[in-house]
Amino acid sequence: MQLSSLTTLLAATGLAFRGGFCPDTIDGVPSRRDGKAPATLILVGDIGGGMWPFFSRSPEANDGAPDPLDRWTRRVVDDLAAAAGATPIYPFGGPPYWPFQRWAQRAESVFPSPLGILIHPEHGLWHAYRAALAFAEPIGLPPRAAARSPCQSCAGKPCLSACPVGAFSGMGFAVDACAGHIGQPAGEPCMTGGCLARHACPVAADRRYSGPQTRFHMVAFRRARPK
Ligand code: B12
Numbered sequence: 001m002q003l004s005s006l007t008t009l010l011a012a013t014g015l016a017f018r019g020g021f022c023p024d025t026i027d028g029v030p031s032r033r034d035g036k037a038p039a040t041l042i043l044v045g046d047i048g049g050g051m052w053p054f055f056s057r058s059p060e061a062n063d064g065a066p067d068p069l070d071r072w073t074r075r076v077v078d079d080l081a082a083a084a085g086a087t088p089i090y091p092f093g094g095p096p097y098w099p100f101q102r103w104a105q106r107a108e109s110v111f112p113s114p115l116g117i118l119i120h121p122e123h124g125l126w127h128a129y130r131a132a133l134a135f136a137e138p139i140g141l142p143p144r145a146a147a148r149s150p151c152q153s154c155a156g157k158p159c160l161s162a163c164p165v166g167a168f169s170g171m172g173f174a175v176d177a178c179a180g181h182i183g184q185p186a187g188e189p190c191m192t193g194g195c196l197a198r199h200a201c202p203v204a205a206d207r208r209y210s211g212p213q214t215r216f217h218m219v220a221f222r223r224a225r226p227k
């Protein structure tokens with residue numbers, strides 16, 4: 001398959017090409033369904049909420065059953081992978097989880113931010129990974145853009161001081177502090193407007209998710225948080 005054919009298939013789903021790489025053993029990419037080792041792994045995902053109009057109008061988003069985004073992703077990406085001759089791998093469904101953030105750093109120029117989420121020089125913190133596609137054949141990939149992390153030159157690092165409960169103290173993400181806050185009335189600004197730390201980041205402010213998408217992810221996070 002040519003990359004251009006894959007991007008045409010992706011355009012009909014709202015998902016975007018998120019880079020790719022030729023896996024080594026150390027990358028821990030599983031074998032394909034046909035038993036072959038993948039020659040190319042391509043990541044697909046959301047950029048700036050591009051998938052939202054497609055997902056929000058889907059049957060899964062409106063049937064009231066659990067995990068609508070994961071179910072939508074599986075249906076759409078399973079079909080796309082079958083058409084493209086790829087084996088799909090998903091970031092959800094664990095534990096254990098496939099190391100998508102490690103794979104993402106192999107696939108494109110993204111960097112760990114102080115929030116734990118990867119930052120992209122153009123998309124900022126407003127992107128996510130929905131699946132990986134394992135191809136048996138080598139696929140021509142665009143040259144990787146030379147880029148530096150925007151965090152390196154970010155003067156005040158406002159993301160680190162915006163959380164009302166100090167969930168990002170340099171010791172990782174204090175999930176319990178965050179979860180405790182957003183479960184209380186005082187956490188309503190985070191629930192309706194989105195994570196204040198993420199919103200404090202000045203990079204790619206024009207790619208922030210819409211209100212409904214933000215709220216959807218926050219509700220899903222509140223449900224999924226470790227108890
Ligand atoms: C379990 C999980 C969580 C757990 C625990 C996170 C943690 N501390 O590890 C919880 C439920 C808390 C969580 C929360 C969120 N998560 Co989460 N999560 C995952 C998941 C499913 C597995 C992570 C894992 O264990 N991987 C296995 C290890 C071996 O893989 P790895 O790549 O080598 O590990 C990396 C991560 O652990 C990362 N990491 C370390 N500390 C932290 C802290 C945070 C907050 C995050 C996000 C990552 C992170 O660093 C490792 C090295 O690169 C991944 C998907 C995936 N399969 O990777 C998403 C994932 C990491 N999450 C993601 C996101 C966006 C979030 C949220 C922002 C969700 C939201 N509301 O929108 C929140 C953050 C909270 C907030 N205030 O908004 C995205 C990150 C995208 C990106 N740009 O990097 C991922 C990749 C899912 C996706 N579909 O894209 N998450």
Ligand code: SF4
Nearest residue numbers: 113151154157159201
């Ligand atoms: S506010 Fe600055 S340090 Fe924080 S994620 Fe954005 S660019 Fe990086």
Ligand code: SF4
Nearest residue numbers: 163178190195196197
């Ligand atoms: S959602 Fe709110 S409480 Fe949780 S980390 Fe973000 S700013 Fe802090």
